[in-house]
Amino acid sequence: MADSTSRPVRKIEGQKTKLGRTMHTIIYDPVNDEISVPQDFAHAIMTFRGDADGEATPIRIIQGPQTMLNGPERHTVDWVNNELYVPQGNEILVFNRLDNGNVAPKRIFKGPDTKLGADAMAVDTLNNLLVVVGPYEREGLKIRMYPRTAEGNIKPLRQVGGPKSMIKRLGGPFALFPPKGRIIMTMRPAEAGVLGGDDSFTGIWSVFDDGDIPPHWTIGGPRGELIMPRGVALDEKNKNIIVTDKRLNAILTYHFPEIF
Amino acid sequence: MRNKKLKTPLGAWLAGGSLGLIAASLLFMSGIPSRHLINASEAALRKPAGVAQLIAAESLPAENSPMCEWLPASAAVSWSASLQQSPGADSDDAAAEREAIRRRPPLRVIKDQYASYSAVAVDPVRDEVIMSDESLFQILVYDRLTNTPPQASMSEPKRMIGGLDTKVDYICGLYIDPGSGDIYAINNDTVDTMVIFDRDAKGNVPPTRELYTPHGTYGIAVHEADAELFLTIQHDSAVVVFNKSAVKDDPPLRYLQGENTKLADPHGIALDQKRGLVYVANFGSVHYHDENLDNPSRPMYSRGEGKPNWPLTRNAAVPGSGRFYPPSITVYDKNAKGNTPPLRMIHGPKANLDWPTGLAYDPVDNELFVTNDMRDEVAVFDGDASGDVAPKRVLHGPKTMIKNPTGVWVDRQNNELWVASFGNYTATVFPLNASGDVAPKRVVRSGPLGRSALMIGNPHPVAYDSKREQILVPN
Numbered sequence: 262m263a264d265s266t267s268r269p270v271r272k273i274e275g276q277k278t279k280l281g282r283t284m285h286t287i288i289y290d291p292v293n294d295e296i297s298v299p300q301d302f303a304h305a306i307m308t309f310r311g312d313a314d315g316e317a318t319p320i321r322i323i324q325g326p327q328t329m330l331n332g333p334e335r336h337t338v339d340w341v342n343n344e345l346y347v348p349q350g351n352e353i354l355v356f357n358r359l360d361n362g363n364v365a366p367k368r369i370f371k372g373p374d375t376k377l378g379a380d381a382m383a384v385d386t387l388n389n390l391l392v393v394v395g396p397y398e399r400e401g402l403k404i405r406m407y408p409r410t411a412e413g414n415i416k417p418l419r420q421v422g423g424p425k426s427m428i429k430r431l432g433g434p435f436a437l438f439p440p441k442g443r444i445i446m447t448m449r450p451a452e453a454g455v456l457g458g459d460d461s462f463t464g465i466w467s468v469f470d471d472g473d474i475p476p477h478w479t480i481g482g483p484r485g486e487l488i489m490p491r492g493v494a495l496d497e498k499n500k501n502i503i504v505t506d507k508r509l510n511a512i513l514t515y516h517f518p519e520i521f
Numbered sequence: 522m523r524n525k526k527l528k529t530p531l532g533a534w535l536a537g538g539s540l541g542l543i544a545a546s547l548l549f550m551s552g553i554p555s556r557h558l559i560n561a562s563e564a565a566l567r568k569p570a571g572v573a574q575l576i577a578a579e580s581l582p583a584e585n586s587p588m589c590e591w592l593p594a595s596a597a598v599s600w601s602a603s604l605q606q607s608p609g610a611d612s613d614d615a616a617a618e619r620e621a622i623r624r625r626p627p628l629r630v631i632k633d634q635y636a637s638y639s640a641v642a643v644d645p646v647r648d649e650v651i652m653s654d655e656s657l658f659q660i661l662v663y664d665r666l667t668n669t670p671p672q673a674s675m676s677e678p679k680r681m682i683g684g685l686d687t688k689v690d691y692i693c694g695l696y697i698d699p700g701s702g703d704i705y706a707i708n709n710d711t712v713d714t715m716v717i718f719d720r721d722a723k724g725n726v727p728p729t730r731e732l733y734t735p736h737g738t739y740g741i742a743v744h745e746a747d748a749e750l751f752l753t754i755q756h757d758s759a760v761v762v763f764n765k766s767a768v769k770d771d772p773p774l775r776y777l778q779g780e781n782t783k784l785a786d787p788h789g790i791a792l793d794q795k796r797g798l799v800y801v802a803n804f805g806s807v808h809y810h811d812e813n814l815d816n817p818s819r820p821m822y823s824r825g826e827g828k829p830n831w832p833l834t835r836n837a838a839v840p841g842s843g844r845f846y847p848p849s850i851t852v853y854d855k856n857a858k859g860n861t862p863p864l865r866m867i868h869g870p871k872a873n874l875d876w877p878t879g880l881a882y883d884p885v886d887n888e889l890f891v892t893n894d895m896r897d898e899v900a901v902f903d904g905d906a907s908g909d910v911a912p913k914r915v916l917h918g919p920k921t922m923i924k925n926p927t928g929v930w931v932d933r934q935n936n937e938l939w940v941a942s943f944g945n946y947t948a949t950v951f952p953l954n955a956s957g958d959v960a961p962k963r964v965v966r967s968g969p970l971g972r973s974a975l976m977i978g979n980p981h982p983v984a985y986d987s988k989r990e991q992i993l994v995p996n
Contacts, residue, residue: 263631263992264631265632265634268973270989275876275895276847276876276895279806279845282710282737282756283710284995285981286982287982287983287984289985289987289993291986291987296984298995300806301756302807303806303843304808304841304843305845311986311989312989324841325841330841331816332808332838349819350819351818433981455685456712457685479622481623485623491982491983492983493983494983494984495985496985496987496990501628503983505994508658510655510656510657510658510977510978511977511980512632512983512992513630515625515627515628516628
């Protein structure tokens with residue numbers, strides 16, 4: 262229920278945390294009560310206890326030459342099948358969730374048929390899908406769906422993109438609501454290089470969409486409140502979505518029962 | 522448990538009685554167990570009470586039994602289609618609903634209403650102090666002798682620079698040209714541009730000059746005699762040196778980068794102008810590069826394409842080369858370039874560094890001032906310190922009002938030390954030799970006294986901790 266009068270409940274910070282800039286995902290694993298983040302500068306994925314506070318140390322760190330991690334900005338965790346995914350442009354590295362130290366990925370998803378431009382991703386364990394967002398060569402930004410256990414050079418099952426889709430410039434990491442097949446994702450201003458623009462929005466697509474499909478719903482632009490939205494999280498219990506906006510420097514909570 | 526209820530208004534009961542007789546005949550002939558028939562009979566004979574009556578109850582299957590089966594993704598399209606709206610075939614009502622949702626305001630907004638100081642610089646010639654604000658994206662100019670009274674919620678700045686035209690975003694470093702009073706401000710990792718304003722600029726005005734920088738600039742220092750501008754680069758652990766008057770696509774003069782340099786997530790930078798030394802504060806995270814690599818899926822930031830003396834960037838990163846080192850202060854000759862080791866380092870348990878963020882150097886007393894963000898303190902080292910040495914003195918404690926300090930400035934002309942605290946809307950002024958838990962000479966505040974800042978800075982991802990009902994936001 263935090264608003265502008267609130268102060269942080271707890272802060273994980275300081276030298277011992279090994280945190281760094283460019284944490285472009287944060288994953289809360291509700292089954293194992295853990296928080297994980299990427300460490301771009303140190304080529305690492307770090308996991309903390311769910312109740313971490315202050316100068317907490319990570320309980321696991323995936324890092325080292327065998328990991329093949331290369332400036333990881335984003336990752337995701339599949340707590341059903343105990344796997345951890347790291348999208349790295351034209352490849353996705355898959356680790357065991359409990360991996361620690363200098364370990365090689367258990368499988369790698371990569372190849373020209375994949376059309377991977379893996380900027381951000383999420384795992385839908387209910388519908389057995391990997392949902393990956395990013396640009397591939399000159400095709401522009403697209404959502405691509407693959408089998409959850411994809412390995413090697415696999416074609417996407419479906420892809421969503423094109424002018425009607427309104428998928429132009431990815432805001433940040435996105436969220437899924439598998440029971441309804443929802444993809445909840447932000448789009449930053451269409452014009453590159455601007456600090457903010459009121460055409461930004463949060464859109465809802467489906468993992469079953471295929472082709473140049475418009476978003477099922479949007480919140481925001483044109484002439485909306487969001488100007489540089491980034492990440493999204495879901496509060497399923499209260500049927501809310503939570504959106505960060507870099508230029509507003511704010512966290513906004515919207516009631517959005519329609520998607521749940 | 523689910524209850525089966527039946528409303529029985531009088532008319533319905535009469536009709537139900539006749540039909541019940543017919544139904545009873547059919548049931549007796551169908552071999553249905555007698556208990557069920559008795560239940561049915563009792564229901565049929567029940568008299569209306571004017572309120573709902575419980576006429577039967579049965580248990581649902583246990584919770585771990587399947588209530589309904591989820592279909593796999595490979596199921597028929599008709600099922601998946603049933604979960605979706607059909608955006609291309611909206612009725613007028615559906616279109617109106619979608620438009621209402623598009624315009625839906627947020628339930629709640631977490632946003633700081635006050636400016637949070639991230640960097641500070643003093644213009645002793647014109648008696649002004651300049652602060653950058655990473656909360657509301659501004660550069661704020663105050664009279665140098667401003668002193669916010671305890672009962673006031675804040676001090677009004679003389680001038681403010683802010684707005685989309687200014688390209689002022691997450692300004693983490695400031696420098697004031699002692700001759701002209703021009704304001705040099707560096708954006709961290711969102712604009713890749715240093716902006717320079719005339720000293721009297723105000724409002725939403727374009728910068729007077731711009732310089733395109735490598736990604737992730739943090740600290741700034743200028744060697745006035747040689748007219749050289751030094752910037753630290755967090756993301757690729759480098760120091761780049763430009764001509765002070767460089768604009769737009771002018772390339773750097775040289776850069777310092779590589780494993781030997783011990784640069785690791787560098788932040789603050791300070792110069793000993795007289796001896797030609799560069800001090801750099803390092804958080805400790807680093808990876809390395811190979812100039813022979815060029816990873817097409819991680820293209821270099823476009824600012825550097827084709828430019829000489831541009832530090833190696835993410836396209837040349839060596840996979841798996843990341844390291845965590847302890848925090849440090851590294852010291853170099855100002856003309857050092859390439860993969861040159863530091864002349865010396867300050868690091869170790871006695872140095873007690875913890876997210877060393879801001880640096881300032883006092884040439885008169887040969888002292889180096891380091892803000893330890895996590896310790897709410899300014900540690901002062903001898904300018905010649907080396908190895909695992911303790912600071913000469915530490916400015917720390919509740920009286921100092923220092924909270925998450927990220928900026929520090931030595932005003933030698935007025936023998937004052939300025940500290941910008943990102944954690945409590947406060948900039949504090951001390952004598953240069955202040956030590957321990959002492960009250961500041963003056964305080965400039967942008968928010969209420971004693972109130973902690975939200976410290977939101979560049980929120981990007983977000984997660985929801987459903988166990989604790991908390992929102993997790995890295996900055």
